[in-house]
Amino acid sequence: MQANKRFTQLLHYIVVLLLALVFFLPFAYTLYTSFVTMQDVNKLAGMPHWTIDNYKLFFTNDAYNVPKWFLNTVIMTGLVIIGSLIINPMAGFALAKLEFAGKRLIFWIVVATMMVPYQMILIPVYVNMAQIGWLNTFAALTVPFLYQCLYIFMMRQFFISVPNEFIEAARLDGLTKMGSFWRIVYPLAKSPLITMSILAFAGTWNSYLIPSTLANNPDQYVLVVGLNSVKDMFFENTPLIMAGVVLSTLPILIFFFLFQKQYVEGISSSGIKG
Amino acid sequence: MSKMKRLTVFMLVSLLLLVTACGKDNGGGIPAADKDESQEKATVTMGFWGTAQDLKIYQDAAASISDQYPNLELKIKQYPSSEQFWNVLPGEIAAGVAPDFIKISNEGAYEYINKGLFTSLDELIAPSDVDMNRFAASSADIWKVDDKLYGIPNLTMPSMFFINADMWKEAGLGEYPQTWDEVEAAAKKLTKDDVYGITINIDAYHITNYVKSYGGGWGNGKTINSAENVQALQKIFDMYKEGVAVTPKALGYGWDGEVFANGKAAMTTGGYWYKGYLKDANPNLNYVALPVPKGTVNGGTMISDAYVVLKDAKNKEAALKAAYYLTNDKTQTEFLKLGFNSAVTSLSAKYFEENPEFKAVEKALDYSTDFAYPAETKKFIDELVKQLEAAILGGTSQSPQQLLDGIQQQFQ
């Protein structure tokens, strides 16, 4: 029995390690490429060939205002996450646990909206933004994205698993349906909310198409757009682009590493029980 | 109130405040011209995408424009990429916030001119005091469609042919090739192990050079399946069949410059911008630049950049003046140092002093010509590339004649 358990554990480690190796490889290569010169792209160069010039360029060239872009990104991402944490769970809860006319329609609205590639509505959105003078403002980058159908859908799927008796019990204790959401269901949905925050953070932080269209003035660039503007007219300086990728990915990486600790088996789930 | 609720209300309120504040805070999207209406000064915006070095030159020029035109203010609006520019342009035009003029290459310009995107400049030239005699006639001609001028030329340069000089010497080859037949023979000797004699990028730019050197061309869509074009394509197919040519993609590279820089192919067609790339990608590479080899005639494409005024520009005359100002000797000399040959005739000689490796190509200035793609340029380019990829990478058995006939049918 003991030996069997040891073996399972060992197997577990081997599988995880192998998968981790595969999943880390591309990032490792990105990291490596960001530290070499263009001559060594596509080759494996030894330590002496490594350089931090690619990173240096971003912080020394006047055309690249990395701190400003970073700040812009933080503001944009922060506002979107705050909005997401309020609007999406509310709608998700209504769709999962409340009975009202129009509910099915709203659910299919949520699903259908996800199916339209944003490129299709980008030009009308741009024109509407211009008409109300929002171009190159944070309003343009955040207001239309305070809700995301993806996460409304996700929250609905999580709230469906919350037993109805649970809300009923809260109501017996004198809470309204609204109250039972804010005071019982919402605080206990910690791990889905963390998941949503992580995903919304990554999605917003990394977005390119929308910010590069709605805020295309270098002062209003967000990090990803700014770091992407290093592209040459005719060819790509791959190491420089990779250095940009590493710079823009690191904050999400740190964010994720800090928040994933919240997924602890058996603790956060102590609330919602049948 | 419970903590949770208070927090939520607080977040909602602060969110609303922030959002409204941001909305009012900065009306950066409102065209600057509206604000300056009370003043005499005209503000012109140039749309631009490119490197940080280019941006610096343009910003310097913008700072000094009032020396020559006291009533002009020039703003440079940088776009993250050309793709991004074209994505957003329809919206910008509809919203009235598009730039007044842009710099564009002749490779895609015919389509936009045909779609009526740019202003014809003829009637504006005289009142704006633009001296078109400063520019080489060959480059100004490229910007004429139906005898109407659409651009102030900025750059003009023939395409060229690059050879890895070390590989050439190593293979014991003598004189550099002047015809595609000589190239083909040399490619056979240069091909060994994992090195190919020549890399032929399946890309409209490169293919067009082959076609022109056989006296062919696209004729704006009228002569896609001409005998000359078929002959040129046959040469490309032959070199692939013999195994002396390779596409960059098959080796896992993005474009031919990478293949050439990494020593995986000894020859390629190319352009002036390869110099900057090769310097970064492989500074030890010894290469020579020659005119595009002859098929049956001297021929190749001429690359030209020009400033074009958008149809919807508010003050077209001011836009033209600003565009013309950017061709001043000082700005052009700065670009010259970066490897761009000026369309201003008096500066062109200096270019070949600054860039001696391109000296051999100077004579191609006389006979290289515009791309002459069909009016639906992008569609044509995509179709040409798709069909060639299908034949060369996908192994369809279409002959060059069948392939070009098929495309011709779609572009009457």
Place this chain on the structure above:
Amino acid sequence: MAAYENRNAMIDHSRSNRPSWLRSLADSDVAVGWLFTLPFLVLWVWWFLYPFAQSFLRSFQDVSFTALNDATFIGLQNYIQILNDPEFYQAVLHSLQLVVIAVPVQTLLGLLMAVLVNQKMKGQGIFRTVFFIPYITSQIAVTTVFMMLFKKGTFVTKFFTLFGFEDVTWFADTRYALLFVSILFIFQQCGFSMIVYLSGLQEIPRDLYEAGQMDGASKWAQFRYITLPSLKPVTFFVVSVATLLGFQIYDQIAAISRYGALGSPAGATSTVVTYFYQHGIRYMNIGYGSAAVVLFFFIIMFITFLQKKWLGDKE
């Protein structure tokens, strides 16, 4: 129930003396339902429905690129033209192939990874982060790296020869290019599915397992009869989102086609989104492109509807 009682004790009863109409409103499904969906609906109408309606109208128009307001109504002509274009069917077929390959694999892999890193082990946080990295790294960067790995003669393509593949540059081969894009998609989407499953696993009541253990159920039986059924709503979400995103995959294909025509090589990776992009934006035929999206919209809608049925999502 212990934990629930704890929470219950914290409830503050002092404000039950609010006006009764307000209270009954706050307890009514209809009122709360609409109130809770209102912020979403307002933003949605303003920033989705309105611009979408504009684009939808364009699908019945011949629109000039330079003058969006200068359009002529041409009825269903765009739609008819698309339905007569063999390239459209090819694009739909590619999109379907991609989804059929990628979605099941990424779902299973995501679940496997979530289960693996949900168990206590050394370096748990690191492994979770590593599995999540591909999802947060720019798609273009991951594609660039994959293009360096999947070219002729590398250890990756040599490894795949064990499974009968030829040692060629995958994205330059018309037979393998779509599979290459599918692998890219699986690789990046797994991290997403993993963390959704990870939080799904947290929500499974502990006592279900305790009961299972008392009945002497094996680990596998617990997984099969407790974990999997509890994850059903999450699975519906993971599968439909992967399907949607799979249909909308664009950046990776654009990166492969960087120096060629979109959908390179030779259209082997053309999908409905690249079809829209090519016609609507590149060729500046916005009406035509919009019509393609509208047509495809109905196809995905139908598929999601089926998925909802099959995966037994309850309402």
